[in-house]
Amino acid sequence: ELDRRQRTRLIQACIGLTADEASNAIAKAIVEANGRLDGDAIDAVASEKQQIIRKSGLLEFYASDERLANVGGLPALKGWLCKRVRAFGEEARAFGLPEPKGILLVGVQGCGKSLVAKSVANSWRLPLLRLDVGRLFSSLVGSSEQNLRNAIKIAESSAPVVLWVDEIEKGFSGVGSSNVSDAGTAARVFGSFITWLQEKDAPVFVIATANDVRQLPPELVRKGRFDEIFFIDLPSVDERTEIWRIHLLKRNRDPADFDLHLLAMSSDRLSGAEIEQALIAGLYEAFDRRQPLEMDDLLNVLQDTVPLSTMMSEEIDALRTWATKRARPATGVTR
Numbered sequence: 001e002l003d004r005r006q007r008t009r010l011i012q013a014c015i016g017l018t019a020d021e022a023s024n025a026i027a028k029a030i031v032e033a034n035g036r037l038d039g040d041a042i043d044a045v046a047s048e049k050q051q052i053i054r055k056s057g058l059l060e061f062y063a064s065d066e067r068l069a070n071v072g073g074l075p076a077l078k079g080w081l082c083k084r085v086r087a088f089g090e091e092a093r094a095f096g097l098p099e100p101k102g103i104l105l106v107g108v109q110g111c112g113k114s115l116v117a118k119s120v121a122n123s124w125r126l127p128l129l130r131l132d133v134g135r136l137f138s139s140l141v142g143s144s145e146q147n148l149r150n151a152i153k154i155a156e157s158s159a160p161v162v163l164w165v166d167e168i169e170k171g172f173s174g175v176g177s178s179n180v181s182d183a184g185t186a187a188r189v190f191g192s193f194i195t196w197l198q199e200k201d202a203p204v205f206v207i208a209t210a211n212d213v214r215q216l217p218p219e220l221v222r223k224g225r226f227d228e229i230f231f232i233d234l235p236s237v238d239e240r241t242e243i244w245r246i247h248l249l250k251r252n253r254d255p256a257d258f259d260l261h262l263l264a265m266s267s268d269r270l271s272g273a274e275i276e277q278a279l280i281a282g283l284y285e286a287f288d289r290r291q292p293l294e295m296d297d298l299l300n301v302l303q304d305t306v307p308l309s310t311m312m313s314e315e316i317d318a319l320r321t322w323a324t325k326r327a328r329p330a331t332g333v334t335r
Helices: 004-014 019-032 039-055 075-082 090-095 113-124 143-157 185-199 237-250 260-266 272-289 295-304 313-326
Strands: 059-061 102-107 128-131 161-165 204-210 228-232
Touching (some): 004 019, 004 039, 019 039, 039 059, 059 143, 102 113, 113 128, 113 204, 128 143, 143 185, 237 260, 237 272, 260 295, 272 295
Parallel strands (some): 102 228, 161 204
8 A cells, every 4th residue: 555655665664674674674563553554664664674773783873853954054065965965866877977975074073063964864864874983893803894894784785875984083093003003903994994985886975074184094085085075164153143043943942032143253263062052051040040041141151161162272273274275165165
């Protein structure tokens, strides 16, 4: 009784499962749906698939309800991503387009890199798998390389999919001294990973994030590994205005009741994450007084906030210098 769209959803839900796993998942879904194979049953099959991926211990199935509309600013990055929404379909193949490989997001901490990864998968209606590089490494000889191959196999068998590698520079930070510290294990795992990035045919869109570019191996950032490298800087005044509006709406407050421009000016050099925490702190102040949230609550919190960009100004200046000629600004303008 499934229509064409539902049949396609069921097939996609079964991608990455063996014949037995798919059969068992569908049977379980039918039983839970009182003997029917409908839309709810298809969701149950997808949920069973998530459990199977989690049991591998290498990849984490990440459920997110974030959308690109909830990301403040970054118009160049969002425009680039929106142009690739239909890039995984047969229409794109017939047009002569290859599947997008992925992007590397480099920037200041708390400015939305991880949020973008979560939003892309949801906006593109693709599963989001998170790879923790630390889980790949094992004490047994050869196990780390095998873990990477298994993780890649799971991701490719679930394709099309978004693979999120968070803080990639920390996962591969020991590559340079690998021959001394771990008999070359990290170097071999890293080499296999970047080779896969270059040569992969399966539609696995990789979103890697990094805070400290100084720890990035040069082989990772050369052309061909990723479609584009974006630099995400501290938000501008207009972006901070949008971020305040988004977070006020998230917490059931009417942005019209607040002077968003004044809040944006008062939160200069704050990241998006710091703006969110400032709003939460203001809510605590109002809640303690048993009064509605007011502008003064937010302004007082902002006055007491020391931005990370002030404490780490040298590192951020070095990051901006690096990104000037090596990355594309996510805002579309160079600051």
